[in-house]
Amino acid sequence: GESVGLHLPTLSVQEGDNSIINCAYSNSASDYFIWYKQESGKGPQFIIDIRSNMDKRQGQRVTVLLNKTVKHLSLQIAATQPGDSAVYFCAENVNAGGTSYGKLTFGQGTILTVHP
Amino acid sequence: NAGVTQTPKFQVLKTGQSMTLQCAQDMNHNSMYWYRQDPGMGLRLIYYSASEGTTDKGEVPNGYNVSRLNKREFSLRLESAAPSQTSVYFCASSEALDYEQYFGPGTRLTVT
Numbered sequence: 577g578e579s580v581g582l583h584l585p586t587l588s589v590q591e592g593d594n595s596i597i598n599c600a601y602s603n604s605a606s607d608y609f610i611w612y613k614q615e616s617g618k619g620p621q622f623i624i625d626i627r628s629n630m631d632k633r634q635g636q637r638v639t640v641l642l643n644k645t646v647k648h649l650s651l652q653i654a655a656t657q658p659g660d661s662a663v664y665f666c667a668e669n670v671n672a673g674g675t676s677y678g679k680l681t682f683g684q685g686t687i688l689t690v691h692p
Numbered sequence: 693n694a695g696v697t698q699t700p701k702f703q704v705l706k707t708g709q710s711m712t713l714q715c716a717q718d719m720n721h722n723s724m725y726w727y728r729q730d731p732g733m734g735l736r737l738i739y740y741s742a743s744e745g746t747t748d749k750g751e752v753p754n755g756y757n758v759s760r761l762n763k764r765e766f767s768l769r770l771e772s773a774a775p776s777q778t779s780v781y782f783c784a785s786s787e788a789l790d791y792e793q794y795f796g797p798g799t800r801l802t803v804t
Contacts, residue, residue, distance in 0.1 A: 584732055607790075608790050610792055610793075612795075617798075618797060618798070619696075619782050619784075619795035619796055619797050619798050620735070620782070620795045621795070622792045622793070622794065625792050665734050665735070667734075669789075669790055679737050679740070679750060679751070680725075680735075680737065680793065681751075682734030682735045682736070683734055684732075684733060684734050685732075685733075685734055
């Protein structure tokens, strides 16, 4: 049978490099986006979020860029460290008529591997 | 401040058995959620509770029931477990529906 979702995109970088992880979202009504990091055997951990009235937001070593025209989201990690190795998920929240559905839709995830 | 806690951490069930997964949060959050995660995939929403006293279906509610016991606790029940329900289950909470969600450590469930 088809193994949907078993072949995650991967990104391998050297320690100290900058990493860029991309995400295409599907719903033009989405108004809130979150990036999560998930280490093996653990729950997702919040990294950074952005609302649709912004196109860029910065945190500590991380930047999220939002391009609503092409429905694209990216996460930039500066000076990537081995501890950044994990699966990274983007999630979108759909807003309809001012009422949030409260249903985060998660992307498939990207595996980031940082080599020392 | 423990955040979101889940019990049990691991569980093995036989087909047809029932069980309840427990979740509690100590952040005074209004909204709580149950997700499942299958190998190599993102999370899929099973049920959520926008506030105490309300529950709503998510993307994959079939075979599950939930109870929002009070503001802190949100349980997920499998009435008659099936092998297709083998998964890792995560509970999450947030201040409100469109705020960042904080996740528990997960329950790894195997149904044989």
